[in-house]
Amino acid sequence: MPGNERATHVTARTPTDAVRDIPEATVARLPVYLRALTALADGGTVSCSSEQLATAAGVNSAKLRKDLSYLGSYGTRGVGYDVEYLRYQIAREIGVTQDWPVVIVGIGNLGHALANFSGFRSRGFRVVALLDADHTLHEQQVAGIVVRPFDDLEQIVRENDVAIGVISVPAFAAQDVADRMVSAGISSILNFAPIVLTVPPGVDVRKVDLSIELQILAYHEQRKAHGEPV
Amino acid sequence: MPGNERATHVTARTPTDAVRDIPEATVARLPVYLRALTALADGGTVSCSSEQLATAAGVNSAKLRKDLSYLGSYGTRGVGYDVEYLRYQIAREIGVTQDWPVVIVGIGNLGHALANFSGFRSRGFRVVALLDADHTLHEQQVAGIVVRPFDDLEQIVRENDVAIGVISVPAFAAQDVADRMVSAGISSILNFAPIVLTVPPGVDVRKVDLSIELQILAYHEQRKAHGEPV
DNA sequence: TAGATTGTTAATCGATTAACAATC
């Protein structure tokens, strides 16, 4: 973002900490590779070259090999990569081989869509609760899950060991929700509200902002109309 | 985020083309500045320093001033920026002072949420049509707009001069929708389907991918659990 | 062995940041 210019990750490490440091740009592409490998595996492909995988992921092969080199040497020179083996190694590196309980706060149109989103479950993310401050929504079922009061947040985080929260409330309410999430123990937030959230160090925020994406497209579209198109 | 590692913009320019070239990372932040300026203006602030604006936008002031310098000199040394004037200059640069007709294809849960999204209208984006291949949805109204058959795409694009399309169909249908959009004359696509789209040169695609955002958060969350948190 | 393809190096490119001269 760019793209990622999206989130700040200030994570100090002790000198003895042996965890490899993977560049942020690479981290953002690993899920893309994972998806491409899953598609290849589903299509019956057992082995692939960096060129094949790069094409499927929409990047060039030099970048792909450089990215994979941060994880280790999981390929075979002259041969390529075992699809299933590489898929597992990337999944393990990202952390999606484990279960990630998630809460969604704000069950409006977007919250509905998120709750019904099938990509959650298939990637190790499990929606443990849907919360909304509007009591007229409580007891209603969305995607098979009962909507509960926002005030249940702390209890739910504690009981389910929730680390990731999704914010889909209106902009004016988002900072309050973030504050409550952080004090409840959540340390990763996916924010759909069009506002800059302030969080303490150690808490990661990523934002998804429809309006910004459209404006970036508009900027380039405007240029096409004036300058010479490609 | 990153960045904005998200979209590729291959736009060749002739040497005589006087259009300033703004770095992609800067383009991605202009909408954030625009929003911050609108918030300041709404709060009654008439003038602000780069430090103030940077804080509101969640960046540091050096970056902000560098970004603004690509647009021109719209501040006053020793004084700061006129909020309304700078707001207008950025809006003009992005292109949101003009009207952008948009079509949304795929009126499921997400399409519903997008159609109802208030940030569209307020930023110069006007939803001219909601399309879906499922005929049981046709004639239904969503956000006050009647859902029409996907086959009406070409006619709608032609009649409304649509340049921007939003794809919120399932992954398996997304490439077909993109192909139809491109051949109908759309040259900017915002894609919510979890798939890598292939488009001809000159067409911009930006993707919004919930599953990838969550996986990036999971990666960092996993690290916090092992290494030393900040 | 010959052909293929990885993993790594080094060059290039673009983005960020601090510092400060320009100037209100």
Place this chain on the structure above:
DNA sequence: TAGATTGTTAATCGATTAACAATC
């Protein structure tokens, strides 16, 4: 004039890419 703050420079940092030695 003195203080404040922009716009720009230059250094640094991180990401991308091409090329190729390593090696299957």
